[in-house]
Amino acid sequence: MxxxxxxxxxxxxxxxxxxxxxxxxxxxxxxxxxxxxxxxxxxxxxxxxxxxxxxxxxxxxxxxxxxxxxxxxxxxxxxxxxxxxxxxxxxxxxxxxxxxxxxxxxxxxxxxxxxxxxxxxxxxxxxxxxxxxxxxxxxxxxxxxxxxxxxxxxxxxxxxxxxxxxxxxxxxVDLQRFALRPLPSATRGEVTFLLVARLIPEKGIPEYVEAARALRVQGSRARFQLLGAADEGRGLSLAQIRAWQDEGLVDYLGTSDDVPTVMAQADCLVLPSYYREGVPRSLIEGAAMGRPVITTDTPGCRDVVDPGVTGWLCQPRSAESLRQAMQEFLDMPAAQRSAMGARARERAVRLFxxxxxxxxxxxxxxxxxxxxxxxx
CATH class of the missing domain: 3.40.50.2000 (Glycogen Phosphorylase B;)
Known part of the structure; x- marks a missing residue:
């Protein structure tokens, strides 16, 4: 054919x-x-x-x-x-x-x-x-x-x-390319959150930044990363993203054709989207690599997570709900975070x-x- x-x-x-x-x-x-x-x-x-x-x-x-x-x-x-x-x-x-x-x-x-x-x-x-x-x-x-x-x-x-x-x-998800990798915080201590998406408001980028700001005020030393292309026509300019970076809220990584290498340096995948998603590819890729997931309780996003087992579901458009989920991840002992990541991998192998x-x-x-x- x-x-x-x-x-x-x-x-x-x-x-x-x-x-x-x-x-x-x-x-x-x-x-x-x-x-x-x-x-x-x-x-x-x-x-x-x-x-x-x-x-x-x-x-x-x-x-x-x-x-x-x-x-x-x-x-x-x-x-x-x-x-x-x-x-x-x-x-x-x-x-x-x-x-x-x-x-x-x-x-x-x-x-x-x-x-x-x-x-x-x-x-x-x-x-x-x-x-x-x-x-x-x-x-x-x-x-x-x-x-x-x-x-x-x-x-x-x-x-x-x-x-x-x-x-x-x-x-x-390609389970060989996105293979299970240990969480980096298990050895270095510092936790890294990563959001991979087209950088438009509907993906929850402003909520992610506000949650990072609130955690910074509380004294968190976690890292908050963004990976993806800016879309100047959809309300988030590259200048705005750079301003958040200059403020010390996020690290903007630009774009990459080697997403597994970037994900390997993160401990948790975040996508606070209120866009009408299918099943977000970045989340199942992260889960396949053994990363717990924090996302919204919305169509498509909720399909990736077994709440409390492989990650968390938060309320859409709520920076506070997102902050609470991220804080719960930060409060977990390293061994529990790794165990949650292993369960995320098992679920990805079974379903995705x-x-x-x-x-x-x-x-x-x-x-x-x-x-x-x-x-x-």
Missing amino acids: KIAIVANTAWYLYNFRLNLARALRTHGHELVFISPADPYAAKLQEAGFAHRHWPLSGTGTNPVSEIRSVMALRRQFHAEKLDAVLSYTPKGNIYSGAALFGRPSVLLPNISGLGAVFSAGGPLAALVRGLYRLVISRRAAHVFFQNEDDMAQFIAAGIIEPDRAERLMGSG DESAIIDRYTSALLHHARDARRGA
């Missing part, structure tokens, strides 16, 4: 879907990545895969521009003569479905969180919900969801029938193994391709 993997950035495809493409290639399939070009498009090509540029604005809402993006994607699909499309991210899912109307290709969208639009509600949320209903109900062969809340919402709204919906435990996720894709592709051939 010839399969396209579609998303709104090449960065996303390289970091989250490269292993899936490699596995599908070992099964004899031909793969092509489709996304707007960015520096990671070259990395996909260096890995031996074709990449096709798709003109798309990640946050644009101009109707004329968006229709042009759909038509450009439709032309890409026609030129590639695809058997199947695996789509990701809201625009990737909706526009892939629209571009495939009238074509026999199998469409398998992945709903990896519903994003800020669904969290905010309003007319735009209603529009996106209507587009999902139009595209997925009529065009998708099967839909993967990364958390139970999103799947239940789509089924209840009549967007998808239960027999065409399936829950996957996030994107999965990337190879199991890839197996589900392989099975779904074979099943629906067989059905498509029968119906041809």
Whole structure:
């Protein structure tokens, strides 16, 4: 089969879907990545895969521009003569479905969180919900969801029938790359918290900084790190992040293609998100490395944590609730923190193994391709 993997950035495809493409290639399939070009498009090509540029604005809402993006994607699909499309991210899912109307290709969208639009509600949320209903109900062969809340919402709204919906435990994690590592505080004493995310307010960055400030006032010597790209268009400027660093509240690490090495230097992964997440990749990666997790009691985030066993759930938008959870971690003896990390690793192996996720894709592709051939 010839399969396209579609998303709104090449960065996303390289970091989250490269292993899936490699596995599908070992099964004899031909793969092509489709996304707007960015520096990671070259990395996909260096890995031996074709990449096709798709003109798309990640946050644009101009109707004329968006229709042009759909038509450009439709032309890409026609030129590639695809058997199947695996789509990701809201625009990737909706526009892939629209571009495939009238074509026999199998469409398998992945709903990896519903994003800020669904969290905010309003007319735009209603529009996106209507587009999902139009595209997925009529065009998708099967839909993967990364958390139970999103799947239940789509089924209840009549967007998808239960027999065409399936829950996957996030994107999965490479258990060899993100191997169990000892907590550094066990030997050096000083505890390090790490937040890995796109640096936008919805990920809980301001709450993280305020919790760090409160712990500093109490005399804590813990380190509070941030890893991720700043998004100047979403309310957190690089200047603001630098100001927090100059104040001594956080250490900004920039971005990295070697996330395991950064995580190995941390003791606890934090993500106080109120974004409508799928299952946050950074949290399951941290858990796989034996890091306890502190995150919010929100869809997707709560799926990563067994509260009190592998980490904590705090209230969204509450710096105080986050501070309390971080203080509990700081108050634990080193041996208890390590034991919690070991339980986090065990849970990650049981629930988030990337190879199991890839197996589900392989099975779904074979099943629906067989059905498509029968119906041809």
